[in-house]
Amino acid sequence: MRHIPVTCEQREAMLRAVGCDAIGDLFTDVPVEVRLERPLDVPGGLGEMELVSHLRGLADANDPASGMVSFAGAGCYDHYVPSIVDHVLRRPEFFTAYTPYQPEVSQGTLQAIYEYQSMICALTGMDVANASMYDGATALAEAAMMACRVTRRRRVVCAGTVHPEWQRTLLTYAEAGTFDVTFVGCEANGTVAMDDGGALAAALGDGDVAAFLVSSPNVLGNLEDLTGAAARAHDAGALLVAAANPLLLGVLEAPGAAGADIVVGEGQPLGIPMSFGGPAFGFFACREAHMRHMPGRLVGRTVDLDGNTAFVLTLSTREQHIRREKATSNICSNQALCALAAATYLCAVGREGLASTARACVAKAHYLRDRLLATGRFSAPWDAPFAHEFTLAYTGDVSAMRESLLERGFLAGVPLALTGSLDATGIDPGLAGSLVVFAVTEKRTRVEMDTFAQEVSSL
């Protein structure tokens, strides 16, 4: 493909047209602390052999979770990825294709996306799922915007127990003036009070709230009361947006069955490696009544003139390539390859495989929690129900504990404070510094967990 750069004159003309003096003016929304204020320090060219050797050296300097016993989670999990996932992804028809606008030549890609959408609907208990979003955090923010369109309101209430990084993403969208956000923190039991007359009911207030956003499990690992959340939200004329872990939906009740109107989440647990935090994908599903307000691409099944089954992009009038100024979102793309990984994963493990994997994670997490409490080094800050992730308070210095366990080959959870600002969580700041979130996947063995507990005891 030829690249035709603009001339200096053309660049100047474009800057004048949008009212900027310099290119830098276009980046003023990027926080100063993350801008590179010096030229890129890129060394000169290398031959292929030297380059491979250099890259190998860089890679070897890492300690990947795959080489350790990992109890780290907090949004990114060390699940087993069946080998068939990579084999399907590496097919060039999938690997190199760009967005499938033209159905005549893209039936395979479109069918794969359609299958993916159908599986997300089955998992979430929703009627319609889109072709995927960038990640769980943007899916949550897009759900907030969608709820504002549906209800014609412009304020959302978010559980303070949603992952702090997702809160940041939500606030970034809010800064653009799209909607206002208020947070409702958790009680001493590590969950938000969803009962009538509780903190959520108070936060939903006087009928101007478009949606209540909640994540279950929350960032602490605790399961929130979605049925109560749905009742409170609907009482206030708001939608319930529930974020879920798709792998755990193998055993947990579908959020749709609990009353959620939009279900979103991070797809990484479904067959995508941790890869230093990305890329993965976000999933997004809703009820049919609201589908015309949904963002993102959507593949539908239809028949062609001869009556053959065919797959096409559908309801495209929601999207900005049809109607820029009226589009439901400026996201007109998807994470097709990562979504394909998830669809392949789900096909590989099947309905029962997903349930048994989820059950294994949950059972092992409960085992590890008991073992860690028995060491006497940890205490339980609450006794809320949880799935494959839980939070404990460490009695000593958290970073020293993690350092020494790292030397012994263990990733000893994620300190809650590392997940971001805890201001909205409602957790006692005096307690927050001691909290560590542990995740247990099906990959962990009893021997690994017993050894880990012994190492903790010996600290």
Added chain:
Amino acid sequence: MYPSDLKYDKEHEWVRLEGDIAIIGISHFAQNQLGEVVYVDLPSEGDSVNAGEAFGEIESVKSVSELYSPADGEIVKVNASLSDAPEVVNEDPYGEGWMIQVKLADPSQIDGLLSAEEYEAFVSEEA
């Protein structure tokens, strides 16, 4: 094709005046230009509308267009059956295909709209 008891505007809506209530839909010309209508997005009862401003959207297999109100007022009724059967807009644009009923702030606004004859002349220029 353009009933003489109706008034029309240049955005191709028609108005039937019944007392101070205006029943509003889109013309035969509009439905024919749009082609097969697949979705009509209408406002809620109680919403107010202003002359010349969009009150909804109509989507066909070919395009999406805004629906414009020919007058000011408050919506007292919405044709909810269009959500299940949008094709009625094609089949019966002046009858079952009506979209909203508006309690007019000033019924004399309707006098300023086009007559059937004037509208027909207008669309023959457009076509």
